[in-house]
Amino acid sequence: MSLNAADRPQMSGVAGSTQSPEDAGPPIEVYFARQPMLDRDGLLSAFETLPRLVDGRESAEIEQEAEAAAKDHASGLTPKPFATSTALFKAFAAPALRASLAGHPAWLDMTRDVLFHDGLLRVSPERVMLELPVNIGADPDLIARLVELHRRRYRFALDQVSKADESLAKLLPYVDAIKIDIREIAPTVLPKFASVMKSAGKLLVAMGVETQEDYQRAYDLGFDRFQGYFFAKPHGGARRSSAPRQALLTLLHLLAAEPTVAQLEAELKLNPVLVMHLMRLANSGGMNIGRKVTTLRDAINATGTNAIARWTQLLLYADGRKIAAEDDPLLQLVATRARFMEIAVTQLAHAHLEEEDAAFLVGVFSFVEAVFGGPLESTLEVLTLAKPIRTAIVKREGALGRLLELSEALERADWTRVDALCAELAPLDAATVAAISLTAAEWAGTSGRDAEDEGLERIED
Incomplete structure (x- = not known):
């Protein structure tokens, strides 16, 4: 099914501009990419939300802001938050980003300025895991901030950990998860490193998992989460389907030939699993037909061949387990x-x-x-x-x-x-x-x- 004009999204403001058209000054834009994070059962558990900030201000204004922050810090005052941090929180709070997560929590990269920004307290701790860069430091002010936020039920992950050092030792008691790029640690060192982190009670996240071999290695080492696109690669036939794929292919070929309702009904009846799925689709809220569909022919007429074709194409990829x-x-x-x-x-x-x-x-x-x-x-x-x-x-x-x-x-x-x-x-x-x-x-x-x-x-x- 194609989009019509009413279906097409409104693009203005979605990217996270900090200012409305009435506001003076050039905008700071923030927009996001998402990367899936899987659990040990192969299910989606979270998305890492990767922000990109585009600062449209003049360089002199940016430098002035940095100088003012440095002066406040030297005087023992709390610096005013950077405008980019304010922009990040505004973009992160946008309904479009929340809707894109399909109910899963977000893992959000932090900087020191963002971590100390009061806007963070407006983010629900249930919605987010805060990722700390490994070089963020471990000074008393930062530790105090982590303790304060932890009391408010915020959770932290230490990102891109590749070695045990003094900074890691100081931060370890305050973080819930450790993210390790399995490509950045020698294969001979990784098992011991993972074992030490697991014994410390930390959730282990394997990054850079791009092949089934990567996944199996991290899985065997006890990693809890997996980030990478290994799941979208050939599985050697291991992935179970929610319906026989040959039946789906036959149905797709028939749909391409513009079948009659009787022909489509006859083909669908050969596979009860497809009938069940189609009946559920026809009776879902999206069809909006105002009555319950009780026969296969009614389901075909209510859904339409274009929608059935799209549904069949996507059903090729559905996991055979009973998962949403x-x-x-x-x-x-x-x-x-x-x-x-x-x-x-x-x-x-x-x-x-x-x-x-x-x-x-x-x-x-x-x-x-x-x-x-x-x-x-x-x-x-x-x-x-x-x-x-x-x-x-x-x-x-x-x-x-x-x-x-x-x-x-x-x-x-x-x-x-x-x-x-x-x-x-x-x-x-x-x-x-x-x-x-x-x-x-x-x-x-x-x-x-x-x-x-x-x-x-x-x-x-």
């Missing part, structure tokens, strides 16, 4: 990328309605290796996708290929690459695509409340 869609990391990543692609293409010059559907398909099937394995091109041919869609996925060609690269760069918070791709995809810019991504994530994460038009249905066996 908002806790399924692969399904959330696929749905967010597909929706991002669909919305982003509408912002390009001379975009056509049919390109929205093509963009959604590029996003959906860019992950096809994760569930089917085997050569990517062969799998895409089996799906009988149009050539522009296949070349966008395989070769990253054309506007759709560039949008796919843009989505990947944003998922990894590679802002340099985001800027470079936006230069090729005018009028898109980093703030706009970050806002689109939050909108897409909200759509993907509203499972179990409203279906299809506003999110994915809750999928269970």
Whole structure:
């Protein structure tokens, strides 16, 4: 299903500008990328929210602010918070960011100034884990601040820990979690280091987990959380599906041929699991038909072939365990990328309605290796996708290929690459695509409340 004008998100202000148009002075913009964090059961447990601050003020004004803070500090006074810290809290409190988290807590990077900012106290401690850089120091003022915030039930993670030193020893009693980039510690040292941290009662987070081998190694060492995109890589057939994939592929082929309701009904009846899912989808709030659907034919008519096709495409990625869609990391990543692609293409010059559907398909099937394995091109041919869609996925060609690269760069918070791709995809810019991504994530994460038009249905066996 394509977006119409009413569906398209309003981009202004979503990125986190600190000032309204009526305010004087250039803005400080803050926008976010998100990275999933998985627990030991392979479920989404949190998102790291990675902020980018773009300070539009004159350099003289920025220097004046820094000089004033240094003078206050030297005089024993509490410095006035930096404007960038105020901007960060305003952006973090924006409804769009909260909605994009699908009910999961955020892990938010701290600086010293942000940590001492009174705006932090307006953030619910249940919503956030505060990440401290490993070089933040351990002076008495900082320790006192951690103690104060801990009394208010805030929790802390120490980020990018790679060695045991005096600073780590001083901070360890005040942090709940330790984040370790498993690529930055020698394989011979990592087991002992992880063991020491676990014995100290800390939650261990493995960063840089990009392959199944990385995941298994960290899992065997007792890590509690895993950050990286290993779950979106081929699993060697280990991932269970919520419905037989051959049945889903057959249904997709039939839908591409514009079947009659009778043909679609006959195909669906061959697989009771699909019938169950479709009945649930038709009776969800998103369909808004005003009555309970009780027959398969009514469900087909109420849902429509476009919505059934989209639902079938996403169902290819659903985990076979009885978990909510908002806790399924692969399904959330696929749905967010597909929706991002669909919305982003509408912002390009001379975009056509049919390109929205093509963009959604590029996003959906860019992950096809994760569930089917085997050569990517062969799998895409089996799906009988149009050539522009296949070349966008395989070769990253054309506007759709560039949008796919843009989505990947944003998922990894590679802002340099985001800027470079936006230069090729005018009028898109980093703030706009970050806002689109939050909108897409909200759509993907509203499972179990409203279906299809506003999110994915809750999928269970």
